[in-house]
Amino acid sequence: MSLAPETIRKSIEALLNLQEIDAQLFKLRNEEKVLPPEMAQLKAKLDEAQKAYRGYDRTFKELDRERRALELRTLTLQEDLKRAEVKRREVRNTKEEFAANKEFEAFQKKVAEIAKTLEDRQKATQEKQQIRDEKQKVVESLEADLKAADIKRSERIQEIHQQIKALEDKRHDFIGQVDEEVFSIYERVQKIRSGNGIAYVKGLMCSGCFVSIPPQLALMLDKMDSVITCPSCSRILYPANDANSSTAA
Helix, strand or coil: CCCCHHHHHHHHHHHHHHHHHHHHHHHHHHHHHCCCHHHHHHHHHHHHHHHHHHHHHHHHHHHHHHHHHHHHHHHHHHHHHHHHHHHHHCCCCHHHHHHHHHHHHHHHHHHHHHHHHHHHHHHHHHHHHHHHHHHHHHHHHHHHHHHHHHHHHHHHHHHHHHHHHHHHHHHHHHHCCCCHHHHHHHHHHHHHCCCCCEEEECCCEECCCCCECCHHHHHHHHHCCCCCECCCCCCEEEECCCCCHHHCC
């Protein structure tokens, strides 16, 4: 590349300002893509709470089905018990009386057993329902928190878009001050270096990657008769003793 030293110097000075903008743009665009930690934590808690709720809800429904089946079984046995009672009153001899009493007592025993089982199921069902309802409240609370956080994030995204637009407008102004060939080098590097395409040199060290540069490159950099890039990170190098070096990355 054959450019006048003054052209290179002015281009790089403009790029130093451009780099500040690109660093901000990179940060804003990254923030736009990455879910905030607090939202990620809320989402994880919500997923866990929903899983717990589904587990208790499934158990509650299973117990409730058993309870309803036992209630139906109780009704059937009570009808059987009534028929056994009628049959017992209609006996004609001792043998029939013995058999009727035995059948009646058997149904009584079954009714009592089912009643005890039903009582246990009702108690267990109520306990699971109470826990399930508590878990549901946790889920609803987390859903509300996540919705509020999402609204806040949406508002922040709008702010980011506005900031990006303003920075892009400023960026366009600085691009007009840079030689096209110099800009093409910078643009290629900053895209892979998080908006950082220039690094200053102090003590024969690149401030971008902290790798020492050859002395001959430092001499060429002092002359500023060509664009010098770091052999390690490919950033455009700029002398630290320049008046604008404090703005370099």
